[in-house]
Amino acid sequence: MKKKLLKVLAISLMFATISGLAFGAGTTEKSKDVTVNMFQLKVEIKDAIDGYAAKYSEATPGVTVKVETLGGGGDYGGAMKAKAQAGQMPDIFMIEGRGGYEIWKDYIADLSNEPWTADTDLAFTVDGKVVGFPVAIEGYGLAYNAEILKKAGIDPATLTTRAAYEKAFKLLDSKKAELGIDAPVAMAASVAGGMWWVAAQHNLAVYWGGGLDFNDTSIIEKALNGKLDSERFLQYTKYLQLLFKYADKKILLNGSYDDQVGSFAQGKTAFLHQGNWVDPNLAQLGVTFKIGYAPHAFLDVEEKGLYLFAPSWYCVNPKSPNAEAAKAFLTSIATTPEGHDYMVNKAGMIPAFKSVTLKPSGQLSQALMEANAKGGNYGVFFGMLPDGAGQNIFGPIFDLFAQNPDNTDQFIADMTKAVANLAK
Amino acid sequence: MKQSRLVNVLFVAPCVFAFTMVIIIPFFFGLYFSMTDWNGVNNAVNFVGFKNFQSLFSSPDFLYSFLITIAYTIINIVFVNIVSFSLSLMVTSKLRRRNFYRAGFFVPYLIGGIVLGYIWQFILNNILVDFGNILSIKILQTSFLSLPHTVIWTMAAVNTWQYAGYIMLIYVASIQSIPASLMEAANVDGANYITRVFHILIPMMANAFTISLFLTLTTSFKQFDMNLTLTNGGPATRFLDVPVKASQLLAMNIFNTATANRMAEAQAKAVVLFFVLLVISLIQVSANKKKEVEM
Incomplete structure (x- = not known):
């Protein structure tokens, strides 16, 4: 009996020593070099940003940038909260709008004095202070298959009012068999397919910002005070009704992102309600036909702009001793040729900085970049909602x-x- | 052999430590946070009493999730137990290859809920609909997942397909533990098969029913993974004149509240789920226990 007891005691002692050693080792690790920890959620640019961080670390003595990526299906917000509670708040992290800002505002530094702020229209600002570095420009209109429209005899340049859309949809619907399409529009709106964001976020943003100045937030501010503009909303409802009526029913009510994009890529629908992020998907699906963007023209009067926004922003944690090194890393992305090369060529994004001259390869991204240069586009404000x-x-x-x-x-x-x- | 107290304590200690750290302490933290305005990040936590709970029962989406979860649980308990009990009778009979069937019926349980949800979503949304279109069967042409009044039944059917094999094993073990002499005696006395099942088999395996009903009750009430991948809460329906998600069960409602950064409110919902489940399962177990017979 005694022997057994001794054994157990010995084993527990052993465990205690090992764990003690392990903890001890953790605290003694020290170095003069600065390590900037970045935590980001864009899975699709993981390799690109890892590569750029490694290059930057090499070129900058004394600074190492470490990037951790969690996104896609992962719960980024939850992981951030766990890190904050564990006292391991990253030096650079991402927010996706007003809601994220409200949660994390104690951990968000003022970036107003950074050199890149004058070079962009899409920085995240609060009370006139710049607090977020725009990761990229994303945007959307109603993407069209130029070949199908040509065959049907529709000039996409005329699609600038709701009436023009109605005529075009009707025409396409009557020629379905001839054109080999299932329906005029690939639109998704189902909760089941996880596509609420196409309808209730991106399409609704047309009502918040369409036809207004790029920074005009009056309509959404009115909504945040509890009111809709009934005249404007009625026009929007009619436009949404058109999209729903002429949409492929199966995709609309049940479809997933893959169903929606796939149908357009196979030429089964003439219009696609998606942003430039589908470029890589379309390339993967072997799309060779010409694609362009028509505006979401929901008003009775003409609208010609596309909807441009920064979907997410980098923020710097001011409580970190590495805050300055973190700011310098962001500045290098915005201002150096290597940074521009990373954003456009490696990550395939449209940079939100006007001084960038490189061009992305995707057709929709190019269309957006042209629209951005031309001006007259509309803002996307759903990030201001709770x-x-x-x-x-x-x-x-x-x-x-x-x-x-x-x-x-x-x-x-x-x-x-x-x-x-x-x-x- | 008499054991020393110290050894017992030492052996139990790691488990007690883990249980305390992972279950007990977070549980009481949870109770506390459900009465605050905590958002998951801010260290300035204000105590707000039962404010989070009061608003719950006036919000249509939570009420709907609550009711639909109860409905789903009832459907599921009935489906799973009837199917698994029938299967267990089948695989304990003199059927040829019964061991093969036992394994076969159990296999769906080994597929994870997430994968299973996607597989069935594909079957229901694409394969069945295509069948309907080719054979012009009207009822199959719209997916069962896209109609608010069929979606819960479909989920219960999928869950039964997965879970019945597992519950079947519990019934099989119980049937095998009943002495064959009892059934033979009844047979000699002239009782037919149905009578034997209802008057000997079922009373003799009451403890298996206690366990099986408890398991199906708790797993249905906490259903999340299959719900997320199969229906994602959709389609929408109208409840108390507000559009809500027709198949959003309680666990998913809690998850969606938490990911919208309303941590304290989500925690309050979780506390409600816990107490409701506790009360219902206590009633169920004590009611079932009364029916159990001692050998």
């Missing part, structure tokens, strides 16, 4: 409207009620 508004509140409303697009009164009533609740 977190979860698109997914949990507007998502089901749009899904219901897609199930029954004739019931516009119900849709308007539901949205009026939902927006009134935003003010509470």
Whole structure:
């Protein structure tokens, strides 16, 4: 008996010593060099940013930049919270809009004095202070298959009013068999397919910003105070109804992202409601036909702009001793030729900085970049809504409207009620 | 052999330590946070009492999730137990290759809920719909997952397909532990098969029913993974004149609240889920226990 007891004691002692050693080793590690920890959520640029960070670390003595990526299906917000609670807050992290700012504002540094702020229109600003570095420009209009439109005899340049769209959709719908298409539009709105964001976020943003000045947030501010502009919303509802009515029903009510993009890539639909992030998908699917962007023209009057926004921003943690090194790393991305090469050629993004002259390879990205240079585009403001508004509140409303697009009164009533609740 | 107290304590200590750190302490933290305005990051946590709980029962999406979870649980308990009990009778009969069937029915349980959800989503949304279109069967032409009134039943059916094999094993073990002499005696006395099942088999395996009902009750109530991948809460439906997600079960409602950065509110919902599940399962177990017979 005694022997056994001794054994157990010995084993537990052994464990205690090992763990003691392990903890001891952790605290003694020290170095003069600075390590900047970056935590980012864009999975698609992981290799590009890792490569750039390694290059930067090599070129900058005393500074090592380490990038950790978690995104896609991963819960970035949850992981960030765990890091913050564990006292391992990264030096550079990402926010995706106003909601993220409100959560993390104690950990977000003022970047107003950084050299790149004058070079961009899309920095994240709060009360006139710049706090976020725009990761990229993304944007969307209604992408069209130029070959199908040509065959049907539609000039995409004329698609600048709702009436023009109605005519074009009708024409395409009547020639379905001849053109070999299933439906005029590939639109998705289903909660089930996880596509609430196409309808209840990106399409709804057309109502928030379409036809206004790029920085005009009056409509969404009105909504945050609980009110819809009923005249404008009625026009928007009619436009959304058009998209829903002429959409492929299976994709609209059940489809996933792959179903939606796949249908357009196979020439089964003439229009695609997606942004320039589909470029790599279209390339993968072997698309060779010419693609362009038509504006989401929902008003009775002409609209010609596309919708441009920065989907996410890098923020610097001011409580970190490495904050200055972190700022310098971001500056290098925005201002050096290597940084520009990383953004455009390696990561395939459209940089939000005007001084960048490189061109991305995707057709839709090129169309956006041209539109950006031309000006007259519209802002995208859904990031100003409370977190979860698109997914949990507007998502089901749009899904219901897609199930029954004739019931516009119900849709308007539901949205009026939902927006009134935003003010509470 | 008499064991020393110290040895017992030493052996139990690691487990108690882990259980305390991972379950007990977070549980009480959770209770506390459900009564605060914590957002997951901010260290300035204000105590707000039962404010989070009060707003819950006036929000249509939570009420709907609550009701739909109860409905789903009831459907599931009935489906799973009837199917698995029938399967267990089948594989304990004199059927040829019964061991093969036992293994076969159990295999779906080995597929993870996430993968299973995607597989069935593909079957229901694409394969069945295509069948419907080719054979012009009207009922198959719209996916069962896209109609608010069929989606819960479809989820229960998929869950039954997965879970029945597991519960079947519990029933099989129980049936095999019943002495053959009892059934033979009844047979000699002239009782037919149905009578034997209902008057000997079922009363004799009451403890298996206790376990099986408890397991199906708790797993259905906490269902999340298959819910996420199969339906993602969709389609939308109308409840109390507000559009809500027709198949968003409680666990998913909690998850969606938490990912919208409303941590304290999500925690309050989780506390409600815990207590409701605790009360229901206690009632279920005590009711079932009364029916168990001692050999």
